[in-house]
Amino acid sequence: MGRTAQEYKDLTIKEFTKAASIYESDKAGIYEMCKDDYPYIAGELEKEEYNDLLDCGCGTGPMISLLYEKNPKKHYTGLDLTPKMIEVGKSKNLKGVDWIVGDCENLPFPENSFDVIICSNSFHHYPNPQRFFNSVKKVLRPGGRLILQDYTANKVVLWLMNHTEMPLANLIGHGDVKAYTLEEIREFCHNAGLKIKSLSAEKKFRMHLVAKK
Secondary structure, three states: OOOOHHHHHHHHHHHHHHHOOOOOOOOOHHHHHHHHHHHHHHHHHOOOOOOEEEEEOOOOOHHHHHHHHHOOOOEEEEEEOOHHHHHHHHOOOOOOOEEEEOOOOOOOOOOOOEEEEEEEOOHHHOOOHHHHHHHHHHHEEEEEEEEEEEEOOOHHHHHHHHHHHHHHHHHOOOOOOOOOOHHHHHHHHHHHOOEEEEEEEEHHHEEEEEEEO
């Protein structure tokens, strides 16, 4: 709708500043659906060894909390654009977990910092998706993995989502930008130099991606 990247990001910060206090409660509303994705990510993480994990668009850190409970010895980092989300994450006082306010399109870490990067229900808020994939490639270690979930659908449904649902969401103050086809995701990975291990469209308009550096 003619918005700039910064305007989308400002909308996202505004939306999730409001959502931070209820994000992990039983009154989370539309954010409740995020919980459906946790088992998939946890299952993928069990397949390979890792020590350093980055959660991109971590929100208040529900996924980090679950992983920490299972294994507090690993090193977890939560990154989110919204300061209020990070504030709530920090208040959990999880020993050794780093909470950072930052942009997923320009990950503020040195090269080869992480064994695995997870990203769940955050990607459709990124105005410059290729930058995210390029940044992931930079900060992953060789052999490291990206585990990403977001929305996808057939082309007709995606057109409706991107041309009606998301613009309406913008009007009520949400920072949704776009959902992508599997072909577009393949292209982002190819351009960034990431190898796709698995990519699929699942029930409830979910897209699952595992890519490797």
